Amino acid sequence: MAYLSVPRRDPVDNGEAVHLALEEAGISYSVGDSTDLIGLTNEPPPVLLPDDGSGPTSGTLRILRNNCMKIQLCGHGSENFHRIHATAELTFLCFNTALYEWREEDTEGLSEQEQRRMRGDWGRDWVDSVLPHHLDQFQNNLPPPAPPNYPWLHGDELSYADLLLFQCIDETKHLFPKAMNQARRSGRYGRIFRVYDSVKQRSRISSYLNSQRRRDNTAGIYCYHEEMDLESTAWSVMNGG
Template sequence: MATSQPPKRQKTSPFELIYWPGAPGRGEHVRLALEAAGASYTDTAFIENGMKLVLSHIDAKNLGDASNPPLLAPPILKHGDLLISQTSNILLYLGPRLGLVPKDDEDGIYKINELALTALDGLSNEAHDTHHPIANALYYEDQKPEAKKKSEDYIKMRLPKFLGYFERVLKGEASKGGEWLYGGEMTYADLVLFQCLDGVKFAFPKAMERLEKEGKFKGVFGLYERVKGTTKIKTYLESERRQTYSLGIYRHYPELDED
């Protein structure tokens, strides 16, 4: 039975990140992977007419091409003739190409993807829903009472649940030492968790400070500092390429944080 072969792309083909300018957003997970690997890439957040390029890819009139279906929303990665979207899908593609998955573990990439998806579920998607619990099309000001209730539940129930899960992962045998989530080395799952934690720290600084001081999640907060302190990530975070949080996924409304 014949098997299809993946398309060959020149190693010299540049990675092109296509994402909104003005906030880290979901594209930040892709940036962190590229930065951690020291990869060369372009980013529409920092080029002239970048917004226009983003919009051209998601325009309702854009039907894609013979190899690429039309795309719904950024982040989008262009690599040679390949165009793909969805944060976790892009990372699944980049992981082995950037050395951010275990080399001698055939199934490891799926474990890494599992961990990244879990972090995105509980510490990105749910964090976003705290300030937009009813509808994305409504302004925050149109759903403030509901946002307050959602945030209280998130801080009390959901946030400890996900922090506790990743604490358990770090204590597990598959972590191989407790410094990284899987396999004893930094993978893109660690980068995703770092970014999610950083965003939640911005959105709920009081709640996260309390949870850190309680000492129940030392492994998780230790991983956060470990990623932050790696040479390439530290350099990136101190550069102008690291955009500041604003009205994106993570928003700081003091009234939604702990009193």
């Protein structure tokens, strides 16, 4: 039994990618609530992972990096390990950190109408400019697929970088479904969506996604608001708009 304690309502980092890794590895685990992101251990929490300041600031990245060898999701060899982690950090930067920094503007004291207007302005800026930029940045920095055309980001095996990309794309699809459908139809991000589909089809992941254990996106930075669900002008022409 593994023990994982994460904040259920952390607005930035809910640890869901760690759940995916444990599910894929077939490891039983217990989830608890805490004010800090606690590491994956063989002892009941709280046990903090070592952090010497040189590692990633994200608790999810820290847990995945420090435990990926235990759960066999880090590829073959130290060189591949570092490449996988670099891709994981890029994923978090493009689809989590950037979104948090963009949405952290304080709306306290604003009326509901003013909040809706602000969210609409946020959504328009994100789907027209920020989201296309980060999708392009990520796609353009990916290594070529391993022969004979494996779907994974690095080599011929699934790694935690694939799981993290799936989770970030899934949450972004929840927040901006119209724009993400456009992005998919544009054909510009085939590598990203191939990883997404391949992870989603894995038997243990599929079972988890359809279970009550899967966390929803009703709070935090991926919370859906209708006024933010906009089509992007970036892909409207090539999608026939």
